[in-house]
Amino acid sequence: MASCTCIPILLVDQDHIFRQALAENLRIDGHEVVECDSAEEALPAMRARACVALIAEYAMPGFNGVHLADEFRAARSGPTLLVTAQSSGAVAAHVEVRHYVRLLPKPVAYDQLHDVLHDLFVVRSDS
């Protein structure tokens, strides 16, 4: 697993068990994690808290993860990792055109997620 500067992360997923478990894993690695269970909760949080990366579920009621990624990009210039069980071509197409977004399918191995986050953060730092 790649080593990573500890970063404040905004984590948005309405599945509270998955979200809490992922937050737990990120905190083990020393990251600060701000948890939200909906896009409605996440939007003010991304403006109020200085998170530098977003991890979110794609399929959220009323506001999908790609829209949230766009908002985060506008608010924080930060990258987004979408982790989702939705695997349609339409989702991949949405993500492809955004260099600041990556997509991982659920279930996901934490080490893989951490490596992608690291790459995304390094890419983001360089761009």
Add this chain to the structure above:
Amino acid sequence: MAKEGALHSIEVQAARFEAILTTARDAIISINGDGLITLFNRAAESIFEFPASEVLGKNVSMLMPSPYREDHDRYLRSYQETGEARAIGRIRKVEGQRKSGETFPMELSVSEVRVGEEILYTAVIRDMAERQRAQAEMDRLRLLSRQRERLADIGALASKIVHDLANPLAALSMVSQGILRRIERAPEAAIETVRGQAERLVGTAQRLDALLGEFKDFARGQRLDFQDVDVAGLLRTVEEFWKPEAIRNGVVLDVQGPAEAVSLRADAEKLHRVFDNLVKNALDAIDGPGRIEIRVEPAAAGRVRIRLADSGPGLPEGVDVFALFETTKAGGTGLGLPICRQILVAHGGDISVDKGDSAGAVFQIDLPLHGTPLA
């Protein structure tokens, strides 16, 4: 002049007859009393693949496969002697034989006419082979279409199962990974944290089990255990079960039974499940203070109608909540209401939904009082 007029009339009649023979799509074949072909129209040439010149004056049995071919002369003689008709005056389904030897199904109607001393038998014949081919093709396409629909349904179901299972599996997996990483980093300190995470694992497994249960329920269909069910008693049970949660949510659960005792033949446990589903959906939809009303309404003779109305936001336009996998709830399977409908239809009843007068959704359940299980 009169003679010329009569001749002209005969010519006109003949021309008309010729036109009919030529343009008819069915074969028209006449035979004399000896069974010899005296008329063979254009359609007959096409159907039997013989030019008229090859059949005129020949025995009509040449157009028949065995055993009709061998029996025809005998049938003709028998009719002429006894007057007992086998084909005359009725439409029969028989087989014909083309010049190529191919046999084909045909519909045959035969009439008899006397012209002076001569008896003529005229058959109108329809080639059924093409119609049967077209019917077979339609049946094949229909079957193919049904198979494709079933495959699409199976595909949709498989996709739904994959999606719905992936989320709880992802939670199980992430919790498990957290436990392992805690233990690796600080084994002694891990115990209390791991306990909490293990409890979450159990909860997630239960969630998966409930999910699988819904799919199993739907796949199994509804076998009903019929008994006499008092409608007022059923609704009272539903009210008692859900009142505590309604109160916690600030929702008024107002249930009124029928004015007079109503008993129906039904599976009480399954009906309870229908109401559980509707009340739970209503509570989820209201999400805060509000109202749920359950009433028994006048219905047609031999039936009972129960209405459930909530003060929630109502259903989105264009959504068929009884369709498989349609859900307005995040994490919903979209099977709850289809299962409700399945239960009610199995009772000989049904359920429908409409907008409330001011807001919310109104579900109407219609049930026969003397239900019998569907086969």
